[in-house]
Amino acid sequence: MENKAIKKFLIDDTNYETNFTEKFLRRKKYVKSDPGKITAFIPGVITVIKIKPGQQLKHGEGMLVLEAMKMKNDLLSPLEGKVKAIYVNVGQMVTKGQLLLEFE
Amino acid sequence: MKFFTLIVVNKMWLKDKILEFFNKKESAAIGGGQKAVEKQLAMGKMTARDRIKAILDTDSFHEYDMFVRHEARDFGMDKKELPGDGVITGTGTISGHPVCIFAQDFTVAGGSLGLAHARKITKIMDHSIKLGIPLIGINDSGGARIQEGVNSLAGYGEIFYRNTVASGVIPQISVVLGPCAGGAVYSPALTDFVFVVDKISKMFITGPEVIKTVLGEEISMEDLGGAKVQTEISGNAHFFANSELECFEQIKKLMGYIPWNNTKKAEPFPVKPPNAAYNIEAIIPPEPSKPYDIRDIIKSISDDSDFFEIQERFAANIVIGFTRMNGETVGIVGNQPLVLAGVLDVDSSDKAARFIRFCDAFNIPLITLVDLPGYLPGVDQEHNGVIRHGAKILYAYSEATVPKITIILRKAYGGGYIAMCSRHLGADFVFAWPFAEIAVMGPEGAANIIFKSEIANSTDPEATRKKKVQEYTEKFANPYVAAANGHVDAVINPAETRGYLIHALQIAVQKKEFRPAKKHGVPPF
Numbered sequence: 045m046e047n048k049a050i051k052k053f054l055i056d057d058t059n060y061e062t063n064f065t066e067k068f069l070r071r072k073k074y075v076k077s078d079p080g081k082i083t084a085f086i087p088g089v090i091t092v093i094k095i096k097p098g099q100q101l102k103h104g105e106g107m108l109v110l111e112a113m114k115m116k117n118d119l120l121s122p123l124e125g126k127v128k129a130i131y132v133n134v135g136q137m138v139t140k141g142q143l144l145l146e147f148e
Numbered sequence: 149m150k151f152f153t154l155i156v157v158n159k160m161w162l163k164d165k166i167l168e169f170f171n172k173k174e175s176a177a178i179g180g181g182q183k184a185v186e187k188q189l190a191m192g193k194m195t196a197r198d199r200i201k202a203i204l205d206t207d208s209f210h211e212y213d214m215f216v217r218h219e220a221r222d223f224g225m226d227k228k229e230l231p232g233d234g235v236i237t238g239t240g241t242i243s244g245h246p247v248c249i250f251a252q253d254f255t256v257a258g259g260s261l262g263l264a265h266a267r268k269i270t271k272i273m274d275h276s277i278k279l280g281i282p283l284i285g286i287n288d289s290g291g292a293r294i295q296e297g298v299n300s301l302a303g304y305g306e307i308f309y310r311n312t313v314a315s316g317v318i319p320q321i322s323v324v325l326g327p328c329a330g331g332a333v334y335s336p337a338l339t340d341f342v343f344v345v346d347k348i349s350k351m352f353i354t355g356p357e358v359i360k361t362v363l364g365e366e367i368s369m370e371d372l373g374g375a376k377v378q379t380e381i382s383g384n385a386h387f388f389a390n391s392e393l394e395c396f397e398q399i400k401k402l403m404g405y406i407p408w409n410n411t412k413k414a415e416p417f418p419v420k421p422p423n424a425a426y427n428i429e430a431i432i433p434p435e436p437s438k439p440y441d442i443r444d445i446i447k448s449i450s451d452d453s454d455f456f457e458i459q460e461r462f463a464a465n466i467v468i469g470f471t472r473m474n475g476e477t478v479g480i481v482g483n484q485p486l487v488l489a490g491v492l493d494v495d496s497s498d499k500a501a502r503f504i505r506f507c508d509a510f511n512i513p514l515i516t517l518v519d520l521p522g523y524l525p526g527v528d529q530e531h532n533g534v535i536r537h538g539a540k541i542l543y544a545y546s547e548a549t550v551p552k553i554t555i556i557l558r559k560a561y562g563g564g565y566i567a568m569c570s571r572h573l574g575a576d577f578v579f580a581w582p583f584a585e586i587a588v589m590g591p592e593g594a595a596n597i598i599f600k601s602e603i604a605n606s607t608d609p610e611a612t613r614k615k616k617v618q619e620y621t622e623k624f625a626n627p628y629v630a631a632a633n634g635h636v637d638a639v640i641n642p643a644e645t646r647g648y649l650i651h652a653l654q655i656a657v658q659k660k661e662f663r664p665a666k667k668h669g670v671p672p673f
Contacts, residue, residue: 050439053489055521056561056593060437060489065464067381067495068488074527087363113362137364 079123080147084138088112093134095145099127108132108144123147176214176231180255188255193326193348194392196236196251196259199286203396204240204249211238213271218264223295230256233264234289237272239281242403245415248276251286254326258290261332265293266303273310280409282319284399287336288326304331311338316509318409321399324349324385325392329373333384340506341402341458342385344375345395349385351378376461383462383495401456405470405477406510413511414477420452428642434583436559436590442467442482442490442517445557449646451475458503463495464488468503470512474650479507482517483568485558492564493524494537501540508548513653516545516554516569521590522562538567539672545573547669551656553649556580556627556636561589571635576659577652579645580627580636587629591621 053060092109095101101121108119125147132144177197179185185195194202200209218225218233234256239248250272252259269285276283292300314320315338322336323343328351336342336351344351352373359365359372371377378385387402389395407414426448431440447453450471457469465488468481481500483490507514523529523538545552545567554575560568565586571578580586588594595616596603606612623629630636640648 055489055491055525056589057596058437058521058590058592060439060485060521062439062485062489063487065487071526071528074531087365139364 080125080128082107082119082122082144082146084110084140084142084144086110086112086117087140088117088138090132090134090136090138090144091116093130093132095127095130097127097129101125101127101147110138110144119144173214179231179253180257184255191348193254193288195255196253196286196288199323199325199392199396200236200238200240200249200251202393203284203399204242204247205244208240209238209249210240211236213237213268216264216268218262218296220262220293220296220299222297225295228257230262232256233262233268234259235261235265235268237268239272239275242400245403245408246279246281247284247403248272248279248281249284249286252289252326254288254290257293259288259326260290260293261300261303262293262296263299263303266300266306269303270306270310273307273314276318277310277314280318280411282321282403282406282408283314283339284321284323285335285339286323286325287328287332288324289332290327291330291332301331304335307335308338311335315340316410316505319406319510321402323395323399324351324378325395326350329353329355337384341387342378343387343389343395343399344378344385345389345392346375348392349375349378351384379459380461383459383499386459388461402470405456405472406512410509410511416475417451417472419475422448422450422646423453426453428645432557432642436519436585439486439489441486442484442519445517446471446480446482449473449649455480459499463493463499465490465493466496466500468500473515473646473653476653477512478653479503479512479514480517481514481569483520483564485519488524490520491522491524492520492538492541492567493529494532494534497534497538497541497567501544504541504544504548508544508550511550513551513553513656514545514548514569515649516552516575517557518554518560518565518568519557520561520564520568521559522564523567536672538563541567542573543669543671545569545575547671548574549659549661549663551653551659552576553652553656554578555645555649556584556586558583559585559590561585561587571637574661576656577648578636579638579640579648580630581642581645582627582639584627584636584639585625586627586636587624591617591625594624595620 050061053062089111090108091111095107103121103124105121106118107121110117110119128146128148130145188195214232216233235250235252237250250269273283320339321341322339324336325348333351350369350373356367356369356372375388379388387398389398405414426444428448431444433440443455446455455469455471465484467484470477471480552569552575554569566572569575599616603609603613627636627639631639
């Protein structure tokens with residue numbers, strides 16, 4: 045359904061007067077992904093945490109186990125670096141896109 | 149004397165049998181019993197048989213397979229009697245036109261689908277395909293009858309298979325009047341038109357409980373898959389109603405616009421002129437950046453100014469629906485400048501493409517009203533596949549062989565111009581209004597690109613820019629460049645539009661178009 049207030053909408057340098065749909069207004073804004081921030085790719089439960097803050101990790105080293113849809117997903121380190129902080133605990137339920145841990 | 153007694157006995161016997169039949173029929177007609185019926189009514193829902201009777205012409209319903217019984221033996225099912233096995237099937241008429249119909253009966257084991265239940269549905273579906281008449285299915289079911297195991301899944305599969313075989317052969321209508329969850333949703337999804345009612349219809353693959361336990365997300369049934377969600381956000385359903393009776397009126401109206409099957413044309417109606425209150429020149433603002441409601445333009449050219457809109461709440465930046473021209477049904481596709489400036493995007497392309505294919509399958513000519521700035525820019529659009537979704541509309545128009553008539557009202561820019569049934573995609577007639585602008589983009593954007601350095605290097609860039617925009621507008625922002633190349637057949641006075649359309653439709657009645665033989669195309673689904 046359209047939202048009833050006429051607003052300006054810029055396309056190819058022309059300002060069109062028009063309504064916006066609720067769905068358009070609620071669209072997700074693009075955020076550039078940061079390789080140092082590890083987020084949940086699927087909603088689920090953190091069942092194992094193998095690392096500690098401050099720990100130096102190698103590329104491909106196991107970090108967490110995220111259990112979702114009856115699968116135990118081993119989250120491996122995507123880079124070589126030091127863990128800055130871990131934001132989740134064992135047994136915690138996480139939503140898709142939730143920040144799990146951060147590299148320095 | 150002896151002979152006479154025998155006749156009397158025989159007569160008694162006949163009467164008993166008829167009485168027995170009446171009793172059997174009556175007990176089957178109660179469905180799940182008085183208590184279950186009361187529960188159904190308390191939910192604001194009608195009973196399955198009442199729904200059928202409310203949709204069909206009075207006394208036209210003929211029921212079949214009332215005494216079908218299931219053959220399930222496990223989990224105590226051998227002792228359970230389920231009247232009609234939870235579904236009512238039959239034939240009837242709507243405004244005199246024949247239809248096949250089935251309605252799941254929620255009062256009988258929650259309308260759960262077992263093999264016998266499914267076989268009743270597939271039998272009436274086979275009838276509708278063979279008889280070449282529309283199929284209406286009313287869904288109100290808790291889902292698969294778990295006690296019947298894989299047989300219940302087999303039942304669903306056999307329904308989906310027939311939905312697909314029947315697609316494009318007979319019109320198929322789904323009415324969701326209760327829960328329709330899990331695999332069951334795929335039958336409506338495969339049919340042509342889906343009707344839902346506020347607070348009654350609920351459609352989803354996985355329900356709120358599963359979502360909560362598996363994903364930890366909490367949501368109500370209504371917010372997950374209620375009538376509003378399905379008609380506004382997902383686009384799974386086409387018609388929204390506030391009550392079941394309103395929904396049934398929508399179904400009856402729709403049936404008037406569509407033919408019985410793909411070998412027929414929709415029945416013509418008595419011709420009525422449009423309402424004079426819809427005056428094109430008063431509706432449309434001359435500046436291409438100002439909005440107006442495209443539905444007013446549609447009403448200005450339609451018989452009796454009557455427009456039956458489909459998917460009104462979904463992707464409102466494109467308007468689709470049926471109307472009549474000179475008494476004959478036509479399908480209308482029009483950009484809506486009132487919403488998102490009428491751009492094409494993922495949802496609107498999807499919505500229009502499906503409608504175009506329906507019209508083409510059922511011999512309904514297409515009229516396209518063009519007024520759009522192009523495809524919607526944005527990261528979310530690109531990442532959601534505006535390329536492949538946008539391609540659907542190109543595919544559907546190019547593939548359609550019914551008469552295709554296009555009117556360019558104001559702006560037709562870039563890819564949007566091509567996509568909206570341009571001559572290049574096989575339009576039979578392309579007309580343009582005198583203020584139409586057919587160009588790669590709007591004058592502002594074009595001038596900023598073409599004269600970029602000239603504007604930047606001038607002493608008064610703003611004045612130069614304005615001058616260059618003016619120059620471009622005069623040169624390209626008109627219909628005559630396209631008309632000079634034959635891309636537009638005629639520039640017409642807006643007031644003559646209905647006359648041109650009716651003439652074009654009349655002379656295109658015998659249209660035949662041949663394509664290379666193929667099994668089927670591979671559209672960008």
